[in-house]
Amino acid sequence: MVTEIQSTTQTLYDQDYYLWLRTTINQLRAGQFSSVDLDNLTEELENMGRSEKRAVKSLLIRLFEHLLKLTYWDVERERNEGHWKGEIRTFRREIKDQLKDSPSLKPYILEIFDTCYQEGRAEASDRSKLPIDKFPIALIGSLEQILDENWFPEYNHNHHGKAD
Numbered sequence: 001m002v003t004e005i006q007s008t009t010q011t012l013y014d015q016d017y018y019l020w021l022r023t024t025i026n027q028l029r030a031g032q033f034s035s036v037d038l039d040n041l042t043e044e045l046e047n048m049g050r051s052e053k054r055a056v057k058s059l060l061i062r063l064f065e066h067l068l069k070l071t072y073w074d075v076e077r078e079r080n081e082g083h084w085k086g087e088i089r090t091f092r093r094e095i096k097d098q099l100k101d102s103p104s105l106k107p108y109i110l111e112i113f114d115t116c117y118q119e120g121r122a123e124a125s126d127r128s129k130l131p132i133d134k135f136p137i138a139l140i141g142s143l144e145q146i147l148d149e150n151w152f153p154e155y156n157h158n159h160h161g162k163a164d
Contacts, residue, residue: 013040056098056105057112063091063146064120065127068135071153073128092147106143113143 013020020037027035070077070084099106117139125132140146140153 013037052098052102052105053108056095056109057116059091059095059098060109060112060116061119061123063088063095064117064140065123066091067140067146067153068120068124069128071140072135073124073130076128089149092149096147109143114139 012023020040024036024041027033066084066087070081070088073080095109099109121132121135121137124130124135128134141151145151
């Protein structure tokens with residue numbers, strides 16, 4: 001009987017994910033643990049964790065990209081400043097929301113912080129068509145600073161942000 005139920009839920013998982021999800025939730029709430037499709041449920045939970053990590057990594061890269069464009073891309077600053085600041089505010093809020101919901105992500109963010117900054121530099125260079133060396137190699141701020149809604153990197157006049 002258990003094999004038959006597992007076979008049915010496996011088929012349901014493959015054919016109608018949303019119905020499988022609702023069925024699994026109902027089984028758990030009803031205490032029907034022997035009926036739960038544990039293999040797929042475990043995999044889904046693992047995927048959720050990976051998804052959270054990917055989302056916060058993407059947000060961090062985008063935040064760095066926009067902070068760098070705002071600070072070093074002189075030619076476009078006046079025209080795009082409002083848009084970039086709006087994006088920065090959104091990315092900051094979304095990262096803070098992720099950390100509020102999952103405080104255990106903070107060590108992960110610190111682990112990927114440098115890499116995300118370098119990826120943000122590359123994105124800023126690609127999108128601005130400025131050489132990557134127009135954006136500083138060294139981190140522009142700490143995690144606390146980049147998440148602070150009132151903080152922006154100081155403009156360094158040695159980097160003009162203009163295409164050569």
